Amino acid sequence: MRDEHQTRRLSQEGSRIGNPLTNQSKLQTTMAFSIDSISNDTAIVTVGNNLDFRNASEFKTVSQDHVQRGIRNFILDFTGTESIDSTGLGSLFTLYRRLSDQKGRIFFASVSRPVHNTVQLTRAYKIFRLFATVDEAREAMVVNGAVH
Numbered sequence: 462m463r464d465e466h467q468t469r470r471l472s473q474e475g476s477r478i479g480n481p482l483t484n485q486s487k488l489q490t491t492m493a494f495s496i497d498s499i500s501n502d503t504a505i506v507t508v509g510n511n512l513d514f515r516n517a518s519e520f521k522t523v524s525q526d527h528v529q530r531g532i533r534n535f536i537l538d539f540t541g542t543e544s545i546d547s548t549g550l551g552s553l554f555t556l557y558r559r560l561s562d563q564k565g566r567i568f569f570a571s572v573s574r575p576v577h578n579t580v581q582l583t584r585a586y587k588i589f590r591l592f593a594t595v596d597e598a599r600e601a602m603v604v605n606g607a608v609h
Contacts, residue, residue, distance in 0.1 A: 494520060496527055502565075503534040503602060505595060508542045512549030521552045525559065533565035536598045540571040545579050557588060566590075570598040 493509035493516045504527055512520060524535070535556065539545075557567055570592045572580065580586050592598040 494523075496523060498527070498532060499599070502531055503536070504532045505536045505538055505599075507538045507540070508545075510542060511544045511546075512542065512552070513544060513546040514548040517546075517548040517552040520549070521555055524552075524556050528556070528559055528563075528565075533560060533563050534602055535560075535565075535567045536570050536595055536602070537567065538570050538595050539573050539576045542573045542576050545576050550579070550583060550585065553585075553589070566602065568592055568598040568601065570595040 493511060495507045495509075496504050497507075498504045506524070509516075527535075537553075553567065559565075560567065567589050568591075569576075569580070569589050571594055572591055577591075580589070580591065590598075590601070592601060
């Protein structure tokens with residue numbers, strides 16, 4: 462039985478898969494996104510190719526871990542993101558609800574055309590502020606006093 466720390470580490474780094482016939486294993490990376498803290502309470506999430514049913518649960522778990530460590534503000538970098546489905550949007554709204562109680566924020570940056578279309582269709586722009594670049598989102602966080 463794995464302890465909680467090992468499970469979290471595997472979730473963030475990948476999981477070992479093996480071939481029982483050759484007894485060989487390789488590291489299969491499962492995380493399609495990365496989260497980098499830029500201050501005590503702010504992180505930039507590079508979303509990757511997709512935020513959908515395949516990785517939304519993992520996104521939720523990892524982002525919640527960061528919230529528990531004190532991150533209150535997230536800048537989501539959608540550069541190169543090809544799709545976001547309802548499960549991916551649901552994970553973002555879950556994070557939003559968690560942060561709202563703590564006066565946290567989620568900013569969208571470098572929103573790709575497919576993500577922009579989804580944001581427009583779902584009217585998510587009423588909840589999440591959109592910025593042309595990550596730097597513009599960072600500046601807005603600083604100006605609004607969100608970054609400490």
